[in-house]
Structure formats: structure tokens, C-alpha cells
Amino acid sequence: MIINKFMLRLLVVSCILMLAVITSQGKVPSTLPFSSIRVKGELQERLERNFQRLEEEKYQPHKVFLSMQQSGDWPGDTEGRTILGLVMDAQASHRSPLYLDEIMHRLPEHLNECGYMGPVFHDCLHEQQLSGNGWLLRGLCEYYLWRKDERVLDMIRNISEQLFISGKDYYGDYPIDPMARQTGVGKASGNISQHIDRWQLSSDIGCVFIGMDGLIQAYAILSDDKLKPVIESLISRFLQIDLLGIKAQTHATLTACRGLVRYADITGDERYILEAEKRFLLYAENGMTENYENYNWFGRYETWTEPCAIIDSYMLAVQLWQHTLKFKYLELAEKIYYNAICHTQRYNGGFGCDNCPGITQNTDDLDVHIPEAHWCCTMRGGEGLSRAAEYTAFVDGKCIYVPFYRNADFTYNNIDKMFTVEERTDYPFAETVTFNIKQNSMGKLALCLPHYFWMESISVKVNNKLLTCPEQDGFIVLTCRFRSRDIISVSFKMKTGCGKTINPYNTSVDDCTAFYGPLQLCVRDSTKIILPPDARIEQRSNGKFYLRGTQIQFGTIYHLMTPEVWKPKQSAWQMLFKAH
Incomplete structure (x- = not known):
């Protein structure tokens, strides 16, 4: 019997992690309610700016509801993410949202006759419809947990039953053969790229499992036993995927892993933590860029980053610490926050995409790829920043x-x-x-x-x-x-100095990064900087960072929503250095 290399790798990692997971069973530290936390300083400013962005015209009731065509075949996606972002920003910033009540009032009239968004398909499943309605479930669930509005439960129930349960016979056939799936295609917003049997499939490979996370949260609220076998069918199929071979979307993968953690919280079955941890470690080595952002798909280093995935990685890292008490996950989360989340939040409070420095794109420079992914990442930014506030303390x-x-x-x-x-x-x-x-x-x-x-x-x-x-x-x-x-x-x-690169497949052996504490450093200079192996960076009295013994000045990849990081080709900073 020939064992797939990916599955063999996961099996080896399983053996390494099993003892740690077993010893971590039991009660886990819990977060405090938002009502008990008041963040100040830069995180407060980021939350307020994102909240303001989500109340601009694009996200207001008369604009936020999209037709199938307007959504790019992502029914429910914009609406769900917007509700989610507003609910989370409101709780973390302790301010009532201006337009959320009206959005919720208008929502039922935009649902189809079965109670979910998009057309009713009778003979197939539409992967992006499941994903988009998954975000609608997430938004509605968080709204219910916050407001305790019983009227929302019927919408949660209808989406779960009429869309997800009705497709229960299809999930085991979700196409996962790498030879059958189209790779190397897809834009930043994703699109339906192929049809296989009873599936209309997305270029965002695996995004059906984004819907799974929404369904799992619905199950946590509804406690409807009819959802359990459907969830476990989706989980089973997800765990069978060769993520590297199929070139799965990293955002979809990480959201699915957060779903596994959520299901472990519901069922008490720590095996789901183990499975999430294995895949997160795979992502950390193969899917993370050199400043802790993400490659949009596994193995596709020619693409771009996506704050949706960055935020997923941040949240998942903290959740894995919460369940395993492995401190390395908090250290990684800290680096993701300062070098990835804080870099991709733009001056208007929204979030945008960057390039992926390294061998494939033949650049050492971090640069803007898309100023703002206003259709998805800006809204998810609300959840990411709000979770950062929620993670202030665990008890x-x-x-x-x-x-x-x-x-x-x-x-x-x-x-x-x-x-x-x-x-x-x-x-x-x-x-x-x-x-x-x-x-x-x-x-x-x-x-x-x-x-x-x-x-x-x-x-x-x-x-x-x-x-x-x-x-x-x-x-x-x-x-x-x-x-x-x-x-x-x-x-x-x-501590300061040079650090090893993250991804050995898209960097050279003599590449390195520069750091001061958790902050990655960069240089804005037309002349490429070469660092000595024993390089030391110092912070001088003017607050700026310099290569010791020189006047070479470093900046930080971190920024507090500066307008400079907006236009592609105008905000490039060298972040990979040769160590000689």
C-alpha cells in the first residue's frame, strides 16, 4: 500500500503531538467578557478606525445587500462578514453601531424562499454559496450571543437546515483529488472555476469548509442533533484533504481549523484540537510569508496575501495556546499581530493585501498588492481586532x-x-x-x-x-x-539581530530577517542592504533603529495606519536581507 506523503507527514506529527494533547485535556483558560475589558492606545485606535470604515456608505443598509452578480457568486458573504464585523467592533469598542439594527431589519427580505441567500440549486451544491452563508451564520450567531434576539434563531435554523442539512448527501463526494482540481487559477475575490459531478467549485479551494465553521457555531447555539452528522461528515472530508497537493486556500484551511477547535469546545473531544494543531503547523511552515502574513494558496508563492487568513492564523494560534498551553503559539500570535495584522490595516481602517517577497516573485521587498480588500478583509479585520481586545486576559x-x-x-x-x-x-x-x-x-x-x-x-x-x-x-x-x-x-x-526565514521553499539559505523584539525591521533604500551574521540593531535616543556602528536606519514593518502604505510600488520596504 502506498501512503500519500502528506498523510504520512500528518501521521508522524500526530504521534509527536498526542501526549501533549492528552495532558492538556480538561478545563481551559477562558476569556473575560467584553464588558470587563477596555483597551487603550493603538489597539483602541485601530478598532475605532475599522468601526468607522464599516459605517461608511458601502456597508450601510441601502448598499450592503448584493445580488448574485454583484457579489461575484458569493451570496451572503458581504452581508455576513459585515454583520460579524459590526457586532464584534461594537462589543470591543463599547459603542452602538449606527446601522446594524436597520441591516438586521432588512435582512429577511433578501433571503430566498428557503431562508438563505442566493438561488436554490436542486441538483448540485455551490461551494461559494455554502461559504458565504457560513459567514452569514457566523454574523447571526455572534449577533444572537450579543443581543439575545430570539428572532434571529429562526434565520440561523433555516440556513442550517434548508441549505446545509439538505446537502448532507453531497459532502462525502466533495472533490479532493489534486489531479481533478484546477490550480493556478483564481483572483483575489475568488470565482467558480469548474464543475465536477454535483459540485460547482471555487478557485478558493476548500472554501466549503468556511461554511462548516458557521454551521458548527449554529450547532453550539441551537443544540440541534440533526446538525451533528452533517458537521461530522464535513469534518471527515476536510481531514482527508492533502492540503499541499490540492493547493488549498490557506484562509479556508485556517477557518476550518478554527471550526475544529470550536467543535472540540462543544463535544469535549480533544482529538479535534490535535487535528487543528497538525494543520496549523503545516501552515506555519508552508503557508506563512516572511512577515507572518500568508500565501493565498499552499504552494503558490506567486500570489498575494489576505488579511482574512492572517486574522484566522492569529486567532487559531491563541486558541491552540488556550488548549495546549504551548507558549510558542502566543509568541507566534504576537508576531502575527505586529508584523502582519498591523501592516495590512490601511489608513482608512480597512485591510488590504500585500505581495509575497521571496524567490518566486524575485523581490526582497514587502509591497502593497491591493490597497483594500473591501469585499472581505475589512470586515474580518473587525473580528481580528476585537479578538485581540478579548485576548487581553484569560482566567x-x-x-x-x-x-x-x-x-x-x-x-x-x-x-x-x-x-x-x-x-x-x-x-x-x-x-x-x-x-x-x-x-x-x-x-x-x-x-x-x-x-x-x-x-x-x-x-x-x-x-x-x-x-x-x-x-x-x-x-x-x-x-x-x-x-x-x-x-x-x-x-x-x-533582543535584536538577524533571524532565520520562515519558509525554506521560497527563500535562499543566506536570506535572513532583522528584528527588534517581536518587530520585524525593514529598510527603505534603493541600495540593497547586506547584513553581517552577527548584526546587532540598536534603538538610539531618537527612538529610531540603526545597524550598530553604522548610520543604516531601519523602520518597522509595523505601522499605525500610515497613508504611505496604500499604493503599490510606492511603499516597498526591503525585509529580506543577505547575511554575509
Whole structure:
């Protein structure tokens, strides 16, 4: 029997990961409700700008509902993503959306006679229709979880039953043979590229499994046992796919993996975490660009990036940490946030696509490919930024995890007890973080603060008294009966230098990247920069980064929505360097 190389690889990884997954079973740390979190600083600004963008005319009630032709054969996609983005931005920014109520009021009149969006196909399934209505399910589910509007349940139920359950006999036949699928085709918005048997198939290969994630969230809300075999049929087919061989879309793959995590949360079956983790590791090696964005399809390095997938990768990395407590996933999420999410958010609050530097495109420069993917990524940006706010703190009993250093206020309520803290920092451009305890009626607590690998000489003080704290699973564990007005300060030094590239198939052995802490550095200069192997980057008194001993100045790939990153060919920055 000949074993497919992809499946053999997954089998090997399964054996490596199995013990870790078994030991992680049980209760996982949970997020705080949005009502208990107030983000400040740059994340607050990003949320507000994205929220404003989603309330401009394009996303208003008289514009947001699209015909099949206007949607490019993606029924429900724009509407679902818009509802999702508005719901998430509203909760994270604590502001009522201006037009969401009217969008929800008008939605039923745009559904077909069966209660979902798009035409009714009687003899085939339309992959993009399942994907688009999957986003509609996601938007409606998050709206229900927020507003508890019982009227939405009928729409969730109709889409689940009339579209997804009615196609239950088709999912096992979803075409996954790499020789049968058209690869090397597709635009940024995707299109129906071929027909095989009873399937109208998308150039966004695997996007049917985006619909699966929406269906799984519907199942979490409806608890309808009729959905379970349909979900498991979709999961079974997804797990059979040779993602590299079929050149699956990375966005679809990552969304499907988030669906696996969601299903594990519902069923308690940690095997789904294992399967999601295996595929995420495959993505991290084969689908991630050198600044932690994504190749739009596996193995297609000539293409572009897509913030939808970047946001999926960020969320999935955090969720995998949540379930496995493997700190490397938080470190990866931190790099995705600063170098990918923050780079692709444009000055208008929307999100756009970049090129993929490396051998295939014959460039070391990161550049804009599409100024704004207003039809999908701008809306998903709302979810990504809102999740970043939600990830401010995780709790497990009397253990509080702060996975990321950022400006935020949060309160942990446990029955009738309360712990409130203000977190302030200029990280990652500064090397100190301060926590001001505002209230604690919970008694002795364990406050867990991240010690990323790029931090050295780290120290912790409480009220200016230096403490020696144990570390566990990547966190400094500060156990104390905190009092109101206690001040915790964390200081450290950022590591700098040259780092290895991510993807060995699209870079040369002598390629490297430059970094300061989690920040990737770049140079805007017509002369290509070559770095010595022992290169050291320093931050000088003017706040700028330089190659030590020279006047070569670096910028950061990170930016706070600068207008400079908008037009292709006008915002190119060298981010790959030769190390000699």
C-alpha cells in the first residue's frame, strides 16, 4: 500500500503531538467578557478606525445587500462578514453601531424562499454559496450571543437546515483529488472555476469548509442533533484533504481549523484540537510569508496575501495556546499581530493585501498588492481586532493570564469577588510594563505575565521591591494577595539581530530577517542592504533603529495606519536581507 506523503507527514506529527494533547485535556483558560475589558492606545485606535470604515456608505443598509452578480457568486458573504464585523467592533469598542439594527431589519427580505441567500440549486451544491452563508451564520450567531434576539434563531435554523442539512448527501463526494482540481487559477475575490459531478467549485479551494465553521457555531447555539452528522461528515472530508497537493486556500484551511477547535469546545473531544494543531503547523511552515502574513494558496508563492487568513492564523494560534498551553503559539500570535495584522490595516481602517517577497516573485521587498480588500478583509479585520481586545486576559480559577503586553483596563468578576487592574506600556517600542491594581476582593491570586524569548534581563517589582518569581509554561507567575494601589512593574531588554526565514521553499539559505523584539525591521533604500551574521540593531535616543556602528536606519514593518502604505510600488520596504 502506498501512503500519500502528506498523510504520512500528518501521521508522524500526530504521534509527536498526542501526549501533549492528552495532558492538556480538561478545563481551559477562558476569556473575560467584553464588558470587563477596555483597551487603550493603538489597539483602541485601530478598532475605532475599522468601526468607522464599516459605517461608511458601502456597508450601510441601502448598499450592503448584493445580488448574485454583484457579489461575484458569493451570496451572503458581504452581508455576513459585515454583520460579524459590526457586532464584534461594537462589543470591543463599547459603542452602538449606527446601522446594524436597520441591516438586521432588512435582512429577511433578501433571503430566498428557503431562508438563505442566493438561488436554490436542486441538483448540485455551490461551494461559494455554502461559504458565504457560513459567514452569514457566523454574523447571526455572534449577533444572537450579543443581543439575545430570539428572532434571529429562526434565520440561523433555516440556513442550517434548508441549505446545509439538505446537502448532507453531497459532502462525502466533495472533490479532493489534486489531479481533478484546477490550480493556478483564481483572483483575489475568488470565482467558480469548474464543475465536477454535483459540485460547482471555487478557485478558493476548500472554501466549503468556511461554511462548516458557521454551521458548527449554529450547532453550539441551537443544540440541534440533526446538525451533528452533517458537521461530522464535513469534518471527515476536510481531514482527508492533502492540503499541499490540492493547493488549498490557506484562509479556508485556517477557518476550518478554527471550526475544529470550536467543535472540540462543544463535544469535549480533544482529538479535534490535535487535528487543528497538525494543520496549523503545516501552515506555519508552508503557508506563512516572511512577515507572518500568508500565501493565498499552499504552494503558490506567486500570489498575494489576505488579511482574512492572517486574522484566522492569529486567532487559531491563541486558541491552540488556550488548549495546549504551548507558549510558542502566543509568541507566534504576537508576531502575527505586529508584523502582519498591523501592516495590512490601511489608513482608512480597512485591510488590504500585500505581495509575497521571496524567490518566486524575485523581490526582497514587502509591497502593497491591493490597497483594500473591501469585499472581505475589512470586515474580518473587525473580528481580528476585537479578538485581540478579548485576548487581553484569560482566567482559570484564581489564575489570571495576561498573554500580551498592551494598554488595557480589565476586571475579573468571580461570583461576588472582583479584581481590577490597569495595564500601561509603550511596548514593543519600550521595555517596561506597569500594572496598577485598582481593586482586589478575591484574596490570593496568581498573575501570570509573559516572558517571550526575545526578552532578556527581565525583572519584576511590586511597589519598587524586586521579586524572584517562578516561571511556568512561558509565564512569570506572581502569586500574591494584591491590594488596591499596588504597582507591579516589569522591565526587560529586547533582543535584536538577524533571524532565520520562515519558509525554506521560497527563500535562499543566506536570506535572513532583522528584528527588534517581536518587530520585524525593514529598510527603505534603493541600495540593497547586506547584513553581517552577527548584526546587532540598536534603538538610539531618537527612538529610531540603526545597524550598530553604522548610520543604516531601519523602520518597522509595523505601522499605525500610515497613508504611505496604500499604493503599490510606492511603499516597498526591503525585509529580506543577505547575511554575509
